[in-house]
Structure formats: structure tokens, C-alpha cells
Amino acid sequence: MKDDTLRTDGGTATITDRLRRNVEQMTIEDAGLYVVLLLAAGFYLVPIESGLVTSIKTGTAIVQTAPFAPPGPSGFTLAKWQAAVEALLRGMGNSMLYAVPATIISAFVGSITAYGLTIPDWKQSYKALVLALIIAGIFIPYQAVLVPLTQFWSQWAQLTDLLSFVWALGIPDDYVGIVELVVTHVAYGIPICTLLFRTYYKTMSEEMIESARLDGATLRRVYRRIVFPLSGPMFAVVLIYQFTQIWNDLLFTLVLVSTESSPAAPVVLILAGLGTSMEGQDFALRMAGAFFAALPTLAVYIFFGDEFAEGVAA
Amino acid sequence: MATLELDSITKTFQDGDDEIVAVDDISMSIDDGEFLVVVGPSGCGKSTTLRMIAGLETITSGTISLGDRVINDVPSQERDIAMVFQSYALYPHMTVRQNMSFGLEESTDLPDDEISRMVSETADLLDIPSLLDRKPSDLSGGQQQRVALGRAIVRDPEVFLMDEPLSNLDAKLRAQMRTELQRLQDDLGVTTVYVTHDQTEAMTMGDRIAILDGGELQQIATPLECYHEPANQFVASFLGEPSMNFFDVTLEGDRLVGDAFEYPVGAEIRDDVGDVTDLVLGIRPESVELVEAAGGDHDFEMTVDVVEPMGDENTLYLQFDPDADSEGAATLVATTDGLTPVSSGEAVVARIPEEAIHLFDRNTGEALHNRSMEEAAQQIDLS
Incomplete structure (x- = not known):
């Protein structure tokens, strides 16, 4: 609440004053509502809390305490976090290498495609056809394209050969998987990005665009100077959505990079095998790894949070 | 500056299998520097006519010419026409100064200092220099209206088109702006086509008024002629x-x-x-x-x-x-x-x-x- 910052009458109510006033005005219904809300919040938070406490427990503490109970002083350790960070750090870098470009490119291409499908004047029936084809792309499941996708990259577009000059620079040719992931995720992301941007552009003031055209701006300039700068909130939505989607995707990485031992292995691939061995599951390590791997998506949410709210509301 | 000539322009829309005639064979000639008010009930085709002049709608048949140039197929951005919209259509992410410079930046090769000089001049003319660094969302309706006008004026176009620019203002401000607009148009001497459904604006502002109904031109004459010598019963009842x-x-x-x-x-x-x-x-x-x-x-x-x-x-x-x-x-x-x-x-x-x-x-x-x-x-x- 921005209550106190918005007040301009110089009100001097202290926190305790306000608290007392709130409590005095509370009815039975209010109290009931808060109890329910607290219970619901607890219900949703328990798994996260359990994961967090598990990640800082020693092996014996995991066996001896309940999953959601905090470890005692003797059962506390940060060793698992350390191990997780060590194991995942190189994967984080690799994931960034494809998640960031793929997110930005798909958002940008989606925005331009949506612009082309809404603002310019061309035949409505053609627009509808192109849009229908693009939207259809959203509904193709990942699993359905796995075989054609591997065939495409192994037979039709052999990037390993095409990019030989890159490998000559001393970069391991395993990184071809990263390039393939970028292209694949961009292709897969364009339909949903286009749809989201199109919905947003439909609500833009037509008169404003017309006004810009009359002011002498070409289509390209209208996008550059009017539509693009006003797309901020929708870019936040699309960036968050795409980044989370691409960062967390395991299927394409399994198919295109496949081994966790590869120098180009993304974080999800390493995480999948983290803490599992013949002796059983290392729960603490798995939890620490999961939290560590989720940090970038969390950061993106926090970073674009305000714009996200605005874009979702639009 | 030039004469704007509409020669039997027609606009039809396709609605399923039906053809809807929005503008039916309208001819009129607007002299250089003239203030023509196009008036009629809603749905009479007045806005469509204006949008055809602006190049925002295609023309089904007929020709529109500006001076001796036929502009039927000239894209909007090359027509040298400025338009003031009912919603003002300001660019919300730009300051007033940027809003006003936009047209000059896009349509001319003028250097930045020349553009900023022209913007300040126009701001002075409209009495809004203090608003130049504000965003449209910080302005009142009347101020936004002035900025929208300024954005049109600063470009010094051949023709001003105004689509009910005063209808979002309260009655008192509207009366004030009515007078001010007339004074401005007089000073600038730019050919103006002004669309409204308000007969007071039609009577008081224009050199001539064109009355439309059902897509057809009913009468085009000076306000007093239309009032005292209406061409038909519609004109008589409308004014x-x-x-x-x-x-x-x-x-x-x-x-x-x-x-x-x-x-x-x-x-x-x-x-x-x-x-x-x-x-x-x-x-x-x-x-x-x-x-x-x-x-x-x-x-x-x-x-x-x-x-x-x-x-x-x-x-x-x-x-x-x-x-x-x-x-x-x-x-x-x-x-x-x-x-x-x-x-x-x-x-x-x-x-x-x-x-x-x-x-x-x-x-x-x-x-x-x-x-x-x-x-x-x-x-x-x-x-």
C-alpha cells in the first residue's frame, strides 16, 4: 500500500495508531477472511518451504526430521548448496546463451509480425489466413515434432559444417546445440508471441496511428517511433513468459544437446541428473539445485514485475 | 495553399452481400483559405468524406484534387494534410514538444534547431509554452486539445482536417475554443474542412457549410443562406x-x-x-x-x-x-x-x-x- 506516501494532508498517524484503528474496525467476517487467506497462503507455501529447509539439511537431518521442519543446529549445512552451485554454474552459462537470445528474438519477431497483422491496411481475408496459420503453430505439441526436428538439424541444416569457422576459433563444436536451441525456440515462440502482441495492438488507438501516418511517418517509422515504444508492458509479459518457458524446457535440450557431460549442456540437463546415483537420491542436493536453477526466472519476474502487471491488465 | 476539389466522390462499403453507400456522389470545391464546415446527423457520411480527403479511406469512385494534383492514390503521409481528431490522438509516450516535432521530423528534412524554433513559435501562438515538457496524460482535456491543434498547425500543411475536435470539451470551453479556432484559421489562412454534428459550430464557424444526409450533399452555402434559404426540408429542420x-x-x-x-x-x-x-x-x-x-x-x-x-x-x-x-x-x-x-x-x-x-x-x-x-x-x- 502506498497509502502513506500518497497522503498529502500531512497526516501524522503512526503505525501503531493505524494498526489499532484497523483492529477496532475489524468484523467477524474480516477475521474469518484473513484466517482463510492465511491458511491458503500456508498451503501454497509449504512445498517451497519444505524444499528450502531440505536443501540446508545434512543427510541424517533429512532422515530424522519432518520434511517441513527446520534443521536443528547440528543438522544445518550449506555444503549441498555449494555442491549444487559448482555443478550447475557452467550449465547456467550455457542456458543463458540460448535462453536470452531466443527470448529476445522471439518477442521482437512476434511484435513485428503482430504489427503487420493489425495496423497496415491489407486484405482482411489474407490477414485472417496468415493469422490462422500462425495460431495453429501454438497447438503443435513439442513431442510431435521431436523426430522431424532431429532430422531437420541432422540432415537438412547441418550447422556443424556451416559454422566450421566458429569451431576454428577454438569453441567446442558441441555448442552447435546451443545455436540449434536458439533457432528452435524462436520458431516455436513466434506464434504465442504474435498472438499476445496482436491482442495488445488491437487495443491501440487507431486514430493515433492514423495521426502518425498523416504526420508523414512511413509504416516502418510508425512502428519504430510509436508502436514499439508503447509496447513495453506487453514486452514484459512476453519476455517473462518466453524466458521461463525456454529456460525450463527439457525436451528440446534432451534432443538437441542430449548429454550432460557435453561442455554445452544447459542447466536443466545437468539438474535432471543431479543428486541421483546408484546409492539413491540426495534430496538436499536436488532441492538446492532446483532452487539455484530457478533463480534467473525469479529475477526476471522481479525485474519486469511492474510492467508485467500493466501488460496483463491491458 | 491550394483549392481542394472533390469531384463526385463515392464510397461504398461491402457488408456481406450488401453494398452500403456511405458517401454518394459528393462534389464540392473548397477555396484556398476557406473554412468549410461539414455538418450532418451521425452516419451521414461526413467523417468518411473527411477520411477520404485524408487518405485514410480509399475512394470508390470520383476524384479528389489538391491544387492541380489528383491525390486519390497519394498515400496519407505524402498529402501534406494535417488532421485533428476527436480523441486528439496524442502520442502518450512523448512530451508535448516531441508530439509537436514528430510531424516535422517525419515529413521534412529540417534541421533540429529549425524544428524546435517552429515548435516554440506555435506553442506561443497557442499559449502553451509552459506545457512543452509535459506528457499528454498530465494535461487537461482543453490542454490536450490545444496540443492536438498545435501539432497540426506546426506542420503548416496545405489543408487542415478537423473531425469534431471540440466535442470532448465541456460547454464553456467549447464556446471559447470555437472563437479561438476561428481566429487562428483566419490568421493562418489555411484551407480547413471541419466536421461536426453540432449546428451551433456549423452556423458560427464556417465561411460556408455543407450539409450532408444519408451520404448525399443537401446544400453547400454560407450559413445564413442555409438558414434562410434552405434547399430542402432536411436542411430547414437541421439548422x-x-x-x-x-x-x-x-x-x-x-x-x-x-x-x-x-x-x-x-x-x-x-x-x-x-x-x-x-x-x-x-x-x-x-x-x-x-x-x-x-x-x-x-x-x-x-x-x-x-x-x-x-x-x-x-x-x-x-x-x-x-x-x-x-x-x-x-x-x-x-x-x-x-x-x-x-x-x-x-x-x-x-x-x-x-x-x-x-x-x-x-x-x-x-x-x-x-x-x-x-x-x-x-x-x-x-x-
Whole structure:
């Protein structure tokens, strides 16, 4: 609440004053509502809390305490976090290498495609056809394209050969998987990005665009100077959505990079095998790894949070 | 600056299998520096006409030319036309200064300092220099309106197009802006086409007004001509508040016979009418006079049904037959001096002066006889 910052009458109510006033005005219904809300919040938070406490427990503490109970002083350790960070750090870098470009490119291409499908004047029936084809792309499941996708990259577009000059620079040719992931995720992301941007552009003031055209701006300039700068909130939505989607995707990485031992292995691939061995599951390590791997998506949410709210509301 | 010429332009929309004619064969010529107001009820095609001039709608047939250049296929951005929209359509992410510079940056190669000089000049002209660094969302409606105007003016275009630019303002601000717009247009001398549904704006602002209905041009003339010599019944009813009284009458010999009254007319009027007998008699409320006692064939004893005091004048609803129920009975609306005490139910004598009546063909709506402008002017002089 921005209550106190918005007040301009110089009100001097202290926190305790306000608290007392709130409590005095509370009815039975209010109290009931808060109890329910607290219970619901607890219900949703328990798994996260359990994961967090598990990640800082020693092996014996995991066996001896309940999953959601905090470890005692003797059962506390940060060793698992350390191990997780060590194991995942190189994967984080690799994931960034494809998640960031793929997110930005798909958002940008989606925005331009949506612009082309809404603002310019061309035949409505053609627009509808192109849009229908693009939207259809959203509904193709990942699993359905796995075989054609591997065939495409192994037979039709052999990037390993095409990019030989890159490998000559001393970069391991395993990184071809990263390039393939970028292209694949961009292709897969364009339909949903286009749809989201199109919905947003439909609500833009037509008169404003017309006004810009009359002011002498070409289509390209209208996008550059009017539509693009006003797309901020929708870019936040699309960036968050795409980044989370691409960062967390395991299927394409399994198919295109496949081994966790590869120098180009993304974080999800390493995480999948983290803490599992013949002796059983290392729960603490798995939890620490999961939290560590989720940090970038969390950061993106926090970073674009305000714009996200605005874009979702639009 | 140049003459804007519309030559029988037509616009049809396809709605399923139906073809909707939005603008039907409109021709008009707007002189260099002229202020033309296009007015009509909603859906009459006035905005479509404006948008065709702007290049925002394609033209189904006909030509639009600016000077000696046909601009049918010239894209909007190359027409050298500036438009002010009803919603102002300011760019919300730009400051007022950026909003005003945008058009110059996009349509000319002027250096930055020249552009900023022109923007400041225009801001001075509109009295908004203090707003230059603010965003549109921080401005009041009236201020946004000024910025929208400024954005058009700064480009110094061949033609201004204005699409109901004042309709989002409150009444008082609207009256003020009306005067200011006229003054500005006068100073700048830019050919202007102004679309409105407000007949006060039409009457007061334009050099000429073009009245549209159902996509067709009804009349294009000076405001006073349209008011006193309407081309047809639509124009007569559209202009003037309260609007003209109409009574269906039949010409029998030298008398106009209506449901509630008979009205003898002179030879001159009968000549105008020719052999049409199904007529509509029109009389403006302000032309109806209240007299002491019935003294001729044009005086009628009537009953006051409702009085609407406006302060400066009263609007009276008079009935020919006091016993008729107020629905459906022939009612004559008259405006009188606001200081004359009249009350509901009172019996009065109303005179419908013969020189002030209009006669329309009941079938075509066409005006057969109008009061002459000279007579109207004389009456104004006398009062």
C-alpha cells in the first residue's frame, strides 16, 4: 500500500495508531477472511518451504526430521548448496546463451509480425489466413515434432559444417546445440508471441496511428517511433513468459544437446541428473539445485514485475 | 495553399452481400483559405468524406484534387494534410514538444534547431509554452486539445482536417475554443474542412457549410443562406434551435389547407409553388409573432401548452385546438422575448407572417418557396 506516501494532508498517524484503528474496525467476517487467506497462503507455501529447509539439511537431518521442519543446529549445512552451485554454474552459462537470445528474438519477431497483422491496411481475408496459420503453430505439441526436428538439424541444416569457422576459433563444436536451441525456440515462440502482441495492438488507438501516418511517418517509422515504444508492458509479459518457458524446457535440450557431460549442456540437463546415483537420491542436493536453477526466472519476474502487471491488465 | 476539389466522390462499403453507400456522389470545391464546415446527423457520411480527403479511406469512385494534383492514390503521409481528431490522438509516450516535432521530423528534412524554433513559435501562438515538457496524460482535456491543434498547425500543411475536435470539451470551453479556432484559421489562412454534428459550430464557424444526409450533399452555402434559404426540408429542420415548425398542407385555390388551420397565400407564392399541391408549410419559431388581437387571415387564436423559459427568450408550445390532447395535436413552437410574461393555459393570438413562411414539396422535400434573404436581413435591421 502506498497509502502513506500518497497522503498529502500531512497526516501524522503512526503505525501503531493505524494498526489499532484497523483492529477496532475489524468484523467477524474480516477475521474469518484473513484466517482463510492465511491458511491458503500456508498451503501454497509449504512445498517451497519444505524444499528450502531440505536443501540446508545434512543427510541424517533429512532422515530424522519432518520434511517441513527446520534443521536443528547440528543438522544445518550449506555444503549441498555449494555442491549444487559448482555443478550447475557452467550449465547456467550455457542456458543463458540460448535462453536470452531466443527470448529476445522471439518477442521482437512476434511484435513485428503482430504489427503487420493489425495496423497496415491489407486484405482482411489474407490477414485472417496468415493469422490462422500462425495460431495453429501454438497447438503443435513439442513431442510431435521431436523426430522431424532431429532430422531437420541432422540432415537438412547441418550447422556443424556451416559454422566450421566458429569451431576454428577454438569453441567446442558441441555448442552447435546451443545455436540449434536458439533457432528452435524462436520458431516455436513466434506464434504465442504474435498472438499476445496482436491482442495488445488491437487495443491501440487507431486514430493515433492514423495521426502518425498523416504526420508523414512511413509504416516502418510508425512502428519504430510509436508502436514499439508503447509496447513495453506487453514486452514484459512476453519476455517473462518466453524466458521461463525456454529456460525450463527439457525436451528440446534432451534432443538437441542430449548429454550432460557435453561442455554445452544447459542447466536443466545437468539438474535432471543431479543428486541421483546408484546409492539413491540426495534430496538436499536436488532441492538446492532446483532452487539455484530457478533463480534467473525469479529475477526476471522481479525485474519486469511492474510492467508485467500493466501488460496483463491491458 | 491550394483549392481542394472533390469531384463526385463515392464510397461504398461491402457488408456481406450488401453494398452500403456511405458517401454518394459528393462534389464540392473548397477555396484556398476557406473554412468549410461539414455538418450532418451521425452516419451521414461526413467523417468518411473527411477520411477520404485524408487518405485514410480509399475512394470508390470520383476524384479528389489538391491544387492541380489528383491525390486519390497519394498515400496519407505524402498529402501534406494535417488532421485533428476527436480523441486528439496524442502520442502518450512523448512530451508535448516531441508530439509537436514528430510531424516535422517525419515529413521534412529540417534541421533540429529549425524544428524546435517552429515548435516554440506555435506553442506561443497557442499559449502553451509552459506545457512543452509535459506528457499528454498530465494535461487537461482543453490542454490536450490545444496540443492536438498545435501539432497540426506546426506542420503548416496545405489543408487542415478537423473531425469534431471540440466535442470532448465541456460547454464553456467549447464556446471559447470555437472563437479561438476561428481566429487562428483566419490568421493562418489555411484551407480547413471541419466536421461536426453540432449546428451551433456549423452556423458560427464556417465561411460556408455543407450539409450532408444519408451520404448525399443537401446544400453547400454560407450559413445564413442555409438558414434562410434552405434547399430542402432536411436542411430547414437541421439548422436552428428550436427547429422549424412544419405542417402538412394542401394548396386549394389560394389557401393552404391543413388539419388545424387554413392559411391564405398571395399570388407570388402560388407562382413559386407551381402546380404542386401537396406541400409542407415551414415557419421558424422566431418568426411567429404574438399579437394583441386577431386582425387578419394569418392570425390564429391559440392556447399555450408549455412554456420553456430560457432567460433571454421563452420557447412556447402553442396549440390550435385547446381541447385536443397534447399528443398528436398540431403544435406551433414560437420563441418570444424572455421578459414577456406568458403562462401555460393562456389564450394568445399568434401571427404567422406570410413573408416568413417556407413551402416544401411534400414528396421530394425540395424547397419551393423560401423567405428571401433581403427580407430576413431587413427584419434583423428593424429589431
